[in-house]
Amino acid sequence: MQGTIIRFKFNKRDGFKYLSHLDISRIIKRALSRAGFRVAYSQGYNPKPKISFSPPTPLGLESLAEYADVIIDENIDGNEFKRRINKELKDEMQVTVAKNLFIKAGSLMNEIAVSLYTFTLDTSSSNKRLTEGFHRDMESSLIEKSGFLNSIYNFEVIPSKEASNIILLKLYGYAKIFKEKNNDFFKFNDFYPFLKERLQEYRINISNVKKEELFLIAEDKIKTPVDVI
Amino acid sequence: MKEIKRLSFDLLEKLLEDIEKPGRYINNETGTKSKNPEAPDYFYDKVLMALVFPDIYEVGMSNLGLQILYDIINKHKDFSVERVFSPWIDFEKKLREQNTKIFSLENRIFLDCFDLVGFTVQHELLYTNILNMLDLGGIKINSKQRGEKSPIICAGGPAVVNPQPISKFMDFFVIGDGEDVITRILQIVKAYKEGRKEKKWFLNEISGLDGIYIPEFYKFYYYPDGLIEKIEPEKKVKKAVVKNLDKFKIVQNPVIPNIKTIHDRFIVEIMRGCGRGCRFCQAGFIYRPVRKREVESLIRQSIEGIKNTGYDEISFLSLSSSDYGEIEHLVCRIVDSQKSGRFSVSMPSLRLDSFNLRLLELIQSGRKTGLTFAPEAGSQKMRDIINKNIKENEMMECIKMAFGKGWEKIKLYFMIGLPFENNEDIHGIVKLIEKIIAAAKEKLPGKKLPRLKINVSINAFCPKPFTPFQWAGQDCPENLDRKFDYILKNISKRYVDIRWSDSRKSIVECALSRGDESVCDVIERAWKNGAKFDNWSDFFSFDIWEEAFKKAALDIGFFTTRNFSEDEVLPWDMIDIGISKKFLLKEYNKSKKYAGYHNKI
Secondary structure (H helix, E strand, O other): OOOOOEEEEEEOOOOHHHHHHHHHHHHHHHHHHHOOOEOOOOOOOOOEEEEEOOOOOOOOEEEEEEEEEEEOOOOOOOHHHHHHHOOOOOOOOOEEEEEEEEOOOOHHHHOOEEEEEEEEEEOOOOOOHHHHHHHHHHHHHHOOOOOOOHHHEEEEEEEOOOOOOEEEEEEEOOOOOOOOOOOOOOHHHHHHHHHHHHHHHOOOOOEEEEEEEEEEEOOEEEEEOOOOO | OOOEEEOHHHHHHHHOOOOOHHHHHHOOEOOOOOOOOOOOOOHHHHHHEEEEOOOOOOHHHHOOHHHHHHHHHHHHHOOEEEEEOOOHHHHHHHHOOOOOOOOOOOOOOEEEHHOEEEEEOOOHHHHHHHHHHHHOOOOOHHHHHOOOOEEEEEEEHHHHHOOHHHHOOOOOOEEEEOHHHHHHHHHHHHHHOOOOOOOOHHHHOOOOOOOEEOHHHHHHHHEOOEEEEEEOOOEEOOEEEEOOOOHOOOOOOOOOOOOOOOOOEEEEEEEEOOOOOOOOOOOHHHHHHHHHHEHHHHHHOOOOOOOOOOOOOEEEOOOOHOOOOHHHHHHHHHHHHHOOOEEEEEEOOOOHHHHHHHHHHHHHHOOOOOOEEEOOOOHHHHHHHHHOOOOHHHHHHHHHHHOOOOOOOEEEEEEOOOOOOOOHHHHHHHHHHHHHHHHHHHHHHHHHHHHOEEEEOOOOOOOOOOOOOOOOOOOOOOHHHHHHHHHHHHHHHOOEEEEEOOHHHHHHHHHHOOOOOOHHHHHHHHHOOOOOOOOOOOOOOHHHHHHHHHHOOOOHHHHOOOOOOOOOOOOOOEOOOOOHHHHHHHHHHHHHHHHHHHHHH
């Protein structure tokens, strides 16, 4: 029988950010089973459900962008999939997008090229010049002189629209090695303490941080895993 | 009314920084059922109970008893129960540094804000953890020092069939099955809370219920040598028994852990109690009478539970699954109801013989993960003494058949230090393992032989209350170590892996198991000197315990290596477990006969 491949995006927030990649995959598998989906299984000695996930998010980091591909042995529409699985998942972990995958796609684990992390920075002041100065310093000393330059695809420093004391740092880190780019993996767990320490010099605190989106690189542009299908 | 204080999520997040496996301390698993406090006074007319498992989350969440009580209590409109597990070392340190009390998982309510705190105690080496958790909860460990505002503290579970070693710390104990009696207790807690009664009133009210032991209502008189002269009053506490297991459905919507636990599967109790009567086995006696669940409703409920949980493994729990009459029917029906090859069934206590090897093939669905045998002793004489009815030739026949069918992993359980044991019996263990290796060489196809693995687990015998061996002295650690070394030296390491439990840990377990109320002070002192997680080899320190016994002027051997005399008043004699002391003694004498009979030959 022709199966359906569903690519879905889900989040893990609040308490659920403290669950590991393996925990999350176990929770998803059980939810699929409770929702009554006939997930396809691998052949062989120890059959495993055919489901694959995007690379792990560090423990304790909120994520709005976890992706998974699952093969189901029946015709299921993405929207129905989303509705049924969300009933079996907690509010802290909900599927936000589910699409049928008709093209042959590479595995998420291999294809994800860039992860976007959003740091909410609290300057405790509403100085516009501070933002500009911070942006300059960010580029020159913080990123360029640090050892992280080679692992960063891009970054933006944006003043928040809601509050004048808030700056957003949007950092696109490499999640894949490209031979031609000679880049490194972005290591969040190394970068975070580094950033925290450097920001203390500016008296800036990180009030929130989350993994916001994942991207693939296609034709030299970044696209989300559901945009490419 | 007591104010219910809770830890905020923000504070929890601060505490969880750099904490190992933070998933242990967060809540909101699928299946949680505690009531949500919508308003601050929501719990004023409800009874709030903390169900405390004095070990870490991964261990506690593998326990069926916890899930059963959780289910029953939370189904009641007037009661709400929340779970509390022991923090791991790193989190305890953080809590103490930040002066934060331990809290429940569901609504993060601090332990001292509950009306009733109930510990479920699976074994004696958790006693120090109980004290540690009370202390972390800001509750005085000694019941006499706790005021009227303190929660009422109780304990239940198999370890406390002899409650005396922790009697000083508990307001009351629940002996036996908890399902019926817990609702009765909570109704009385409700009246106590609403009527603003005194604790004494509450204790008087519950004292009439089955299974309730209240330490302050009993007085023990001692001879100068430490033996008990008499216990007053003479009236015994009758174990609480659920006569018909089917009265309570199986837990079809258990709490499904978010993090990986020790046993991560759907658990179903098929039978309680065991009629085999192995003389060393405490569970075999304290869970009597044997009661089984009706098979058809069990099948229906199990299938429903698998559907509700999404688990791909079911575990049928009992003390001896092969004694469940319709076991094959049960297994076949469950396996048939699921997709083949993706669902597994486990039965921890399946007694293997040639007949049910077929059953095992079915449940392992071709995977042949391993076979477990528990001959417990190496010689027939010893197996007769302990009343373990496994005949060597039958077991060998089954093992040979298994090798022939392609199994290559065997697990064996033995005990050493059993009553009336001699060197020949120890040598018997070596001989039995050699025979199994020889059988493998004969039956296993040549290319499979190198993969043969025999895992041998050896434990020190520990005499337990309410068994025929409750009077028998424990072997001393030097002897135990010598016997183990003998086995280790004489076994070919090529195919065999041997595990040995620390004999000194068994000594402490025995003292905590057969102890009287004087042991309370030893436990308190040991805990104050750092003892906790005593069951974890990394933390267990015999020195702390030795020192604690010494400081209390007690000889540890009085409770361990000493043969208790048959006319002695035992520390647990005020408990009526449902089996008479006379019967246990008769069984003990039978075992002596077996020892004597074989000696003559």
